[in-house]
Amino acid sequence: MTTTTGPHPTRRLILQGAASVALLGLGNLPFAAAPARAAANDKYPEEAFKQKREADAIKALYGRTAEPSDKVKLDAPEIAENGGVVPISVTTTLDKVTSISFFVAENPFALAASYKIPDGTIPAVANRLKMARTTKLVAIVEADGKLYSASKEVKVTVGGCGG
Amino acid sequence: MASSIRVRATSNGDITEVQALIQHPMDTGLVKDSKGELIPAHFIQQLKFECNGRDVFVADWGTAVSKDPYVKFSFKGAKKGDEIKISWTDNKGGSDTTTAKIA
Numbered sequence: 001m002t003t004t005t006g007p008h009p010t011r012r013l014i015l016q017g018a019a020s021v022a023l024l025g026l027g028n029l030p031f032a033a034a035p036a037r038a039a040a041n042d043k044y045p046e047e048a049f050k051q052k053r054e055a056d057a058i059k060a061l062y063g064r065t066a067e068p069s070d071k072v073k074l075d076a077p078e079i080a081e082n083g084g085v086v087p088i089s090v091t092t093t094l095d096k097v098t099s100i101s102f103f104v105a106e107n108p109f110a111l112a113a114s115y116k117i118p119d120g121t122i123p124a125v126a127n128r129l130k131m132a133r134t135t136k137l138v139a140i141v142e143a144d145g146k147l148y149s150a151s152k153e154v155k156v157t158v159g160g161c162g163g
Numbered sequence: 164m165a166s167s168i169r170v171r172a173t174s175n176g177d178i179t180e181v182q183a184l185i186q187h188p189m190d191t192g193l194v195k196d197s198k199g200e201l202i203p204a205h206f207i208q209q210l211k212f213e214c215n216g217r218d219v220f221v222a223d224w225g226t227a228v229s230k231d232p233y234v235k236f237s238f239k240g241a242k243k244g245d246e247i248k249i250s251w252t253d254n255k256g257g258s259d260t261t262t263a264k265i266a
Contacts, residue, residue: 084229084230112225113222113223113227114223115221115222116221116222121237125234126234130229131227
C-alpha cells in the first residue's frame with residue numbers, strides 16, 4: 001500500500017500569489033428562530049448542501065448569520081484559470097473554533113465544504129473547490145458559538161462545470 | 164487493490180500536519196457525457212480522520228469539491244509513529260479506509 005509521496009496525474013495546480021482579502025458584508029440575512037447548530041453534530045448536513053443560495057445554505061447549516069471579521073483569513077487566487085480546481089485555504093486567529101465552511105455564491109449549490117474542527121486541531125484548512133463562474137467566495141468560521149466570515153471575489157476564466 | 168487514499172502525515176514537534184489526496188470522480192450530477200446524458204451525481208460526502216481513538220478532523224463535502232479531492236490540516240496531541248485512520252463515504256454508499264503512520 002502506498003501512503004507516501006509521489007507524482008499524481010491530476011496534481012496540476014498553479015498557486016498564484018493571492019494577496020489581499022476583500023472583506024464584504026453579507027448583508028442582512030433574515031434571523032432564524034431556531035438555531036439548528038447542524039454543524040455541531042456528527043451528521044452529514046444534507047439539507048444545507050441542497051440550498052442554492054448562499055444565504056439559505058448558511059442558515060440551513062448554522063441557523064444564524066455571520067459577521068465579517070479580519071481575524072478570518074481567506075486565501076484564494078485573484079484569477080482562477082481552471083474553475084474546476086481552485087485552491088482555497090482559510091486560517092484564523094480566533095479561539096475555540098469548532099467548524100470552518102466554504103461557500104461559493106453562484107455555484108448551483110452554494111455550500112461547497114464544511115469542516116469540523118475538534119479540540120486540538122489547528123483552525124486552518126486548505127482544499128480545492130469547483131467554481132462555476134466568477135463569483136464571491138465566502139469562508140465562515142464558527143468560534144465560541146459565533147460565526148465570523150471572510151469573502152473574496154475570484155475571477156474564473158474557464159468554469160468548473162465540465163462539458 | 165491500491166487504496167484510493169494517499170496520505171502524508173508529518174510530525175513537527177507537537178503539531179502533526181496531514182495532507183490527503185483521494186481518487187474520486189466527484190461528479191456533480193449536472194454534467195452531460197458525450198452522448199448528452201447526465202452523469203449521475205457521485206461524490207464523497209464525509210471524510211474522517213481519527214488518531215488515538217478520537218476524531219481529529221471531519222469533512223462534509225458537497226459536489227463543489229474538486230475531482231480527486233485534496234485537503235490539508237494540522238492537529239496537536241500526536242507523536243511520530245502514531246497511526247491515523249482515514250475513511251470516506253460517498254453518496255452511492257461507496258467507502259474506503261486506510262491508515263498511515265505519522266512520520
